[in-house]
Amino acid sequence: MLSSFTSWFADPNLQWILMGSLLLGLGSGVIGSFAYLRKQSLLGDALAHAALPGICIAFMLSGVKSMGLFILGAIISGALATFGIHAITRFSRIKQDAALGIVLSVFFGIGVVLMTKIQHSGNGNQSGLDKYMFGQAASMMLSDVYLVGAVSLVLILICALLFKEFKLVSFDPGFARGMGMRTAFLEQLLLLMTVIAVVIGIQAVGVVLVAALLITPAVAARYWTDRLGVMVVFAGVFGGLSGAVGTMISGTLSNLPTGPVTVLAATLLFAVSALFAPNRGLIAKLMRRSRQRVEVRQWAGTPESGLGAAASRRYAGERSADS
Amino acid sequence: MTTYPLEVERLTVAYQKKPVLNSVSFNIPAGKLIGILGPNGAGKSTLLKAMLGLIPVVDGDVKIFGGAYHEQRKRVGYVPQRESVDWDFPTHALDVVMMGRYGHLGWFRRPGAAERNLALECLTKVGMSELAGRQISQLSGGQQQRVFLARALAQTADLYFMDEPFAGVDATTEKAIVALLQELKEQGKTVLVVHHDLATVEQYFDHVLLLNGGLVAEGPTQEVFTPDNLQKTYGGRIAILQDFSASASAGQV
Amino acid sequence: MMDFWIILTGSLVAATCGVLGCFLVLRKMAMVGDAISHSVLPGIAIAFLISGSRDSVLMLAGAAVLGLITVFLIQMLQQSGLQSDASIGIVFTALFAIGVILISLNASHIDLDLDCVLFGEIAYVPWDTWILNGYDMGPAAVWMLGGALLLVLALIGLFYKQFKLCAFDPALAAAVGIPVALFHYLLMGMVSVATVASFESVGAILVVGMLIVPASTAYLLTDRLSRMLLYSVLIGILSSAGGYYLAKWLDASIAGAMISVAGILFVLAFIFSPLHGLAARYLKRRRLKAEAGIA
Numbered sequence: 001m002l003s004s005f006t007s008w009f010a011d012p013n014l015q016w017i018l019m020g021s022l023l024l025g026l027g028s029g030v031i032g033s034f035a036y037l038r039k040q041s042l043l044g045d046a047l048a049h050a051a052l053p054g055i056c057i058a059f060m061l062s063g064v065k066s067m068g069l070f071i072l073g074a075i076i077s078g079a080l081a082t083f084g085i086h087a088i089t090r091f092s093r094i095k096q097d098a099a100l101g102i103v104l105s106v107f108f109g110i111g112v113v114l115m116t117k118i119q120h121s122g123n124g125n126q127s128g129l130d131k132y133m134f135g136q137a138a139s140m141m142l143s144d145v146y147l148v149g150a151v152s153l154v155l156i157l158i159c160a161l162l163f164k165e166f167k168l169v170s171f172d173p174g175f176a177r178g179m180g181m182r183t184a185f186l187e188q189l190l191l192l193m194t195v196i197a198v199v200i201g202i203q204a205v206g207v208v209l210v211a212a213l214l215i216t217p218a219v220a221a222r223y224w225t226d227r228l229g230v231m232v233v234f235a236g237v238f239g240g241l242s243g244a245v246g247t248m249i250s251g252t253l254s255n256l257p258t259g260p261v262t263v264l265a266a267t268l269l270f271a272v273s274a275l276f277a278p279n280r281g282l283i284a285k286l287m288r289r290s291r292q293r294v295e296v297r298q299w300a301g302t303p304e305s306g307l308g309a310a311a312s313r314r315y316a317g318e319r320s321a322d323s
Numbered sequence: 324m325t326t327y328p329l330e331v332e333r334l335t336v337a338y339q340k341k342p343v344l345n346s347v348s349f350n351i352p353a354g355k356l357i358g359i360l361g362p363n364g365a366g367k368s369t370l371l372k373a374m375l376g377l378i379p380v381v382d383g384d385v386k387i388f389g390g391a392y393h394e395q396r397k398r399v400g401y402v403p404q405r406e407s408v409d410w411d412f413p414t415h416a417l418d419v420v421m422m423g424r425y426g427h428l429g430w431f432r433r434p435g436a437a438e439r440n441l442a443l444e445c446l447t448k449v450g451m452s453e454l455a456g457r458q459i460s461q462l463s464g465g466q467q468q469r470v471f472l473a474r475a476l477a478q479t480a481d482l483y484f485m486d487e488p489f490a491g492v493d494a495t496t497e498k499a500i501v502a503l504l505q506e507l508k509e510q511g512k513t514v515l516v517v518h519h520d521l522a523t524v525e526q527y528f529d530h531v532l533l534l535n536g537g538l539v540a541e542g543p544t545q546e547v548f549t550p551d552n553l554q555k556t557y558g559g560r561i562a563i564l565q566d567f568s569a570s571a572s573a574g575q576v
Numbered sequence: 577m578m579d580f581w582i583i584l585t586g587s588l589v590a591a592t593c594g595v596l597g598c599f600l601v602l603r604k605m606a607m608v609g610d611a612i613s614h615s616v617l618p619g620i621a622i623a624f625l626i627s628g629s630r631d632s633v634l635m636l637a638g639a640a641v642l643g644l645i646t647v648f649l650i651q652m653l654q655q656s657g658l659q660s661d662a663s664i665g666i667v668f669t670a671l672f673a674i675g676v677i678l679i680s681l682n683a684s685h686i687d688l689d690l691d692c693v694l695f696g697e698i699a700y701v702p703w704d705t706w707i708l709n710g711y712d713m714g715p716a717a718v719w720m721l722g723g724a725l726l727l728v729l730a731l732i733g734l735f736y737k738q739f740k741l742c743a744f745d746p747a748l749a750a751a752v753g754i755p756v757a758l759f760h761y762l763l764m765g766m767v768s769v770a771t772v773a774s775f776e777s778v779g780a781i782l783v784v785g786m787l788i789v790p791a792s793t794a795y796l797l798t799d800r801l802s803r804m805l806l807y808s809v810l811i812g813i814l815s816s817a818g819g820y821y822l823a824k825w826l827d828a829s830i831a832g833a834m835i836s837v838a839g840i841l842f843v844l845a846f847i848f849s850p851l852h853g854l855a856a857r858y859l860k861r862r863r864l865k866a867e868a869g870i871a
Contacts, residue, residue, distance in 0.1 A: 041661035042607055091854055092846060093411045093460070094601075098792050101606040102842060105785030109835025112782075116829035208614065212669035219662050256680055260673035267670040274656070282656065375751045393753065401751045408745045412602060413801045422745070425737050426752025433737060458799035478752075 013142060014251060020145040020152075021204050021243035021262070025213065027152035029239025030159050031197045032214035033221065033232045034190055037170040041218075043082075045211035046104040047198045050081030052111025052207065055199075056118060067147050071199045078195035081107055108207075148200045155193055159232070166190060167228050204243065205259030212263040213239060220270040223277035242266035326389035328353050328482045328513040329374070334383035336366070336373050343369045345537040346383070351530070354511045356504050358518040358528035358544075362557050365535045367517045368404065371484045375401060387482060397427055400480035402471050404487055410460045416470045417442055417455040423477030438477075445473040448506075449499050465496030472503060483507065483514040490519065501527060524548055581702040581715050583817050586834055588721035589774040590786055590812025592728050596767050597791030598801070598808050602743045607661070608650060609787045611668035612764065613771045613780045615646040617675025620772060625682060636724075636772050643768020644761055646671060696779030696831045717777050724773035728766050732805075735759065740801060778831040785835035786812060793842045796849045811841055 035041055054077030058069040081103050088099040159166065168176040169186045177183045194214070201210040221234035246262025275282050329351040336344040344366045351357060359367050372378045374385050376392050387395040400423070420442035421434045428434060446452050449469040459467060468488055475483055488500055504527065507514050515532075518524065524531060524544065531548050533539040533556040540552045600609045619642030623635040646667055653663035706716040713719065732739060741749040742759045750756045767787070774783045794807035819834025826833065847854045 036659070036662055039659055039661060041659060041665050045610075045665060088846065091857070092796060093852055094792050094795060095604050097604050098601045098606040098788055098795075101610055101784060101788035102792055102839070104610070105782065105789060105835055106839030106842070109782060109785055109832045109839060112832030113823070113826065113828040113836055116832065117826060120827050208672055209669050211665050212673070215662050215665035216669065219658060219666060257676060260676040260680075263669050263673040264677070267666065267673070270666060274653075285656075372747075377747055377750055396751075396753045399751070401748060403745065403747050407747055409602075409604075412744045413795065413799050413804045414740075414744065415799065419744075422737075422741050422748065425741050425749075425754070428737065431734065474748075 016142060016145050016149075017251070018244055018247050020149045021247040021258070022240045023149045023152035023156075023243075024200060024204055025217070025239035025241065025243025025262070026236040027155040027239075028197045028201050028213040029217035029221070029235035029237070030156055030232050031190075031193055032216075032218035032239070033228070033235045034159075034166055034170050035194055035214055036218040036222070037228070038190070040194075041215045042100055042211065043085075044194060044198055044214040046081060046085065046100045046107075047078045047195055048202060048207045048210040049104045049111070050077050050107035051195075051199055051202065052108055053077050053114055056111055056114035060114065060118060067144050067200075067203070071151075071196065074199040074202075075192065075195050077107065078198070082191060144203060148203060151196060151200050155197060156236070158189075158193065162186070162189075163229070163232075171228075205246070205262050206257070209259045209263045212266055213242075216263070216266040216270050217242065220266070220273040223273040223280045238266065238269045242269060327351055327386075328388055329515070330384075330386040330389075331374065332384045332386075334370070334373060334385060335381045336369055336378065337381050343536070344373065347534070347538045348383075349532065349538060349541045351513060351515070353513055354508060355513055355530040356508050356528045357513070357515045357530040357532055358524050359515060359532045359534060360518055360521070360524065360556065361534035361539075365556075367534055368486055370534065371401075371486055371515070371517060375399070375484060397478075398481045400475035400478035400483040402475045402483070402485040402488055405464065405468055405471065405490070410462075410467060412459065415456050415458055416451060416462065416466075416473075417446060419459060419470050420445055420473045420477050423474040426478065441479075442473070442477050445476040446470075448476060449473045449503060450495075463493065465492040468492050469496055469499060472500060476503075481512050483512065485514065485516045487517045487519065489516075489523075521553070578702050579820065581718065582698055582830065583820050585698055585701045585715065585717050585721060585777050586816025586820060586830075587813040588718065588725055589770075589778050589783070590790065590816050590834075591809045592721065592725045592770045593774065593783060593786035594790045594794075594808035594812040595728055595732055595805055596763070596770055597787040597789075598794065598805050599739060599743055599763055600767065600787060601791045601795055602801075606788045606792075607664050608647065608764070609767055610784045611650065611664045612643045612646050612767050613775075613783045613787070614668045615671030615675070616642045616768055616771050616775070617672050617780070618642055618678055619675075619768075620775070621675050621678040621682075625678070636720075636769055639772035640765050640768045642671065643764055643771070646768075647761065647764040696775065696777045696782060698777040698830045701777055720773050721777070724769055728770065731762065731766065735762075739763065778834065782831045782835050785838060786815075789835065789838040789842050790815060793838070793845045796842075796845045796852045799851065811838070815841060 032041075032044070035044060051074035054073035054075070055070045056073075057077075058073030059065065062069050084103045084107075085096075085099045088094050088102065089096050094102070165176075165181060165186055168179075168181065169183050169190070173183050173187070176186075197214065198210050201213045205213060217238035218231070218235040220238050221231045224234055225231050242262050242265040245265040246258050249265075250256040250258040250261045273281065278284055327350045331350075332348050334344060334347045335342075347370065359370065361367050369378065373380050374387075374392070376385075385392060388398060392399070417439070421438050423445070424434055424438045424441065428438070443452060443455060446455050449472050451466060451469050451473060454462065454466060459470065462470065472485075472488060475485070489497060492500070504514055504516070516528070518528070525548060528544055530542065531544050532541045533547065533552055535556045535558075539556045540547045597606075597609070600606050616639035619638035619640075620635055623638035627634045649667045650660070650663045653666065654660050658666075701715050701717045704716050706713040706719055738749070738754050738759050741752075741754060742756050746756050770787075771780070771783050774786070778786065790811040791804070791808045793811050794804045797807050798804050815838035816834050818837040820830055822837060823830040823833035845853065848856075850856055
């Protein structure tokens with residue numbers, strides 16, 4: 001076991017792969033934070049599934065398995081999918097959740113039809129396309145690893161440069177527009193970056209699980225802080241950590257696909273955060289609540305307690321939302 | 324000894340962080356129209372939901388006709404806030420009114436001709452019989468509110484809880500609701516209404532309940548609906564409210 | 577005969593999912609259906625490890641349990657203040673990952689192809705027959721799906737008014753004494769059972785399509801719940817028959833083609849539905865404008 005670990009680390013190829021999945025996790029975590037704040041967590045899932053027909057068509061037209069072309073195909077079908085979701089919710093009574101489900105499954109259905117068509121056409125080059133379902137970072141080609149790493153770096157860089165713009169667009173798009181920010185452009189850019197993160201993520205963890213790369217580290221990070229900057233950094237670190245751990249374990253133990261291991265590593269980080277984070281974690285919350293319950297009981301026990309007065313003082317100042 | 328339709332004792336509700344209702348106690352006499360008043364966040368809707376057992380309470384006791392709510396369920400009618408449901412639901416007005424009978428039907432019986440006739444009767448009472456077959460999203464806000472009222476009527480209850488039935492309705496609907504409240508009162512039923520418009524309180528209700536986290540005052544309108552009590556309920560904003568109510572009543576003449 | 581069995585299997589999936597899908601769509605829980613269809617995987621794997629075979633009863637039970645756990649976990653995260661989207665995403669990816677790992681670790685014991693879990697192998701359905709006392713009773717999948725459909729129809733039929741009120745106005749349902757939580761979990765349990773019964777034939781991801789797409793199409797075509805249920809089933813059956821012939825013509829995945837046809841039908845309803853279609857909306861707006869112009 002130990003020797004396999006050390007030999008593994010000595011292999012420069014695998015060092016590159018490790019570096020690639022680390023950067024990938026970092027990038028997805030960062031992008032995922034914005035997706036979470038914009039309440040678009042499951043959009044990543046829909047985009048991942050919707051990428052399939054684009055990837056297949058790119059392959060059918062070019063006949064080669066090229067990451068660059070796949071990304072292009074995925075971006076086009078991702079854009080179509082986003083447009084579809086938007087059109088369905090805008091022009092019919094169907095709600096967001098069903099619109100996501102419709103687009104996700106129909107695009108994926110079309111993708112499966114195309115994929116089987118490719119396989120049945122007996123094109124010798126098609127092997128590896130079904131790797132897209134579960135991902136296999138450990139068997140990535142070196143050129144792909146470079147591409148994944150480079151693209152992730154670019155994503156992280158853009159987020160760093162446009163941090164305050166993305167922050168405002170995620171928090172209060174109306175205000176951002178009022179300030180003369182080009183919100184439509186920024187929103188499209190974020191969406192595009194999500195599509196790209198999803199497409200390169202598919203390579204490592206597969207279509208079904210790529211949503212977790214975006215969602216889980218971001219949510220885990222949310223437990224530790226109330227500040228966006230810190231949250232984005234935490235999400236990136238959690239994502240990178242999961243990616244690295246996933247690749248190492250699935251690279252050393254045979255028969256384990258990278259995607260599920262990466263996702264479980266992220267889930268573990270999430271569980272630890274949800275339980276033990278100071279302030280927002282479950283244990284901290286329970287302790288606080290039991291303290292509060294005692295207080296509420298004490299306060300309920302005294303009929304002439306100051307609640308009425310306190311409340312009227314509170315409401316005198318400001319209208320709060322009605323219960 | 325007479326049993327009150329509704330007895331509430333030391334009712335206390337707290338959401339996770341903030342206490343909402345503090346040890347509220349009151350008894351409601353039968354055959355009255357009761358307005359529940361208070362500023363936003365005073366716990367008016369919370370009080371209704373807690374009495375109906377829809378949200379957990381920290382402490383306290385609610386008796387309906389001398390018994391626990393789940394024993395007296397069939398004697399209680401409920402009108403939730405209009406925004407609480409999705410009006411795109413594929414169903415028509417009459418069908419929504421028939422839902423008022425589901426509690427009486429028990430586990431397995433399906434609504435039949437008797438329920439249908441009763442529902443139609445209730446829709447007629449709120450002036451909506453011509454729109455019985457209309458899909459509910461194609462009704463105006465006021466018409467939707469009247470459908471909800473008809474549904475509560477179909478519950479054939481003795482005690483009614485209505486959560487802001489007057490919110491955002493047209494003049495026709497407002498009149499229809501007032502007429503309905505009067506009719507229910509004449510039949511000896513008791514109706515609790517969460518209400519916002521202070522200008523119409525004296526006109527609509529013979530009993531009021533002023534709420535602000537705790538119970539500020541409760542009793543017949545003439546005795547309780549006083550500037551002093553309103554000051555206690557609404558705090559500093561009462562000056563604006565008085566201006567508003569003055570102009571509102573001026574406009575109504 | 578082959579054609580018949582495959583179309584029948586597809587139709588049974590479509591009917592079961594079509595009925596349940598209506599309630600999921602109306603309760604805005606479409607993506608919870610998506611989550612359940614993925615996270616039953618560990619239940620299937622564990623059932624497989626215990627029984628060592630595709631013992632359908634144990635599998636159904638395992639999946640139902642996992643489905644309920646999924647719903648429970650999602651609700652727990654939501655109640656702790658997490659967005660519903662994010663809770664769904666975390667739970668189903670984690671459970672699906674566990675399922676894939678369980679299957680990969682025991683690949684030698686589990687005769688379960690992961691591709692088959694995702695895409696199904698409806699083309700093989702006619703050969704996997706159920707032998708009872710030496711008699712060939714026909715495809716096992718048809719029996720299993722028929723049973724699932726009967727269960728769903730019986731429960732929905734028996735408690736139609738409860739399911740309807742819980743979907744429309746859960747507060748009133750609770751106030752009149754309907755056990756809302758019970759019916760919620762009953763619905764989710766049925767979705768899990770339907771998923772497992774279907775996954776061998778159409779696969780986990782395409783079950784989602786059958787749950788959501790025909791129900792949404794029906795939602796655009798009618799304003800009555802009873803008719804929505806009926807249309808949803810009919811559209812599902814039409815999709816499976818149409819999909820089968822499309823797949824035959826294209827020489828491609830049958831399940832994929834079925835969802836593609838369902839998607840085409842949805843687009844048609846989205847544009848041409850006389851009640852809620854784009855064209856009807858456009859015409860209505862133009863008429864209103866014209867009337868306003870005259871006035």
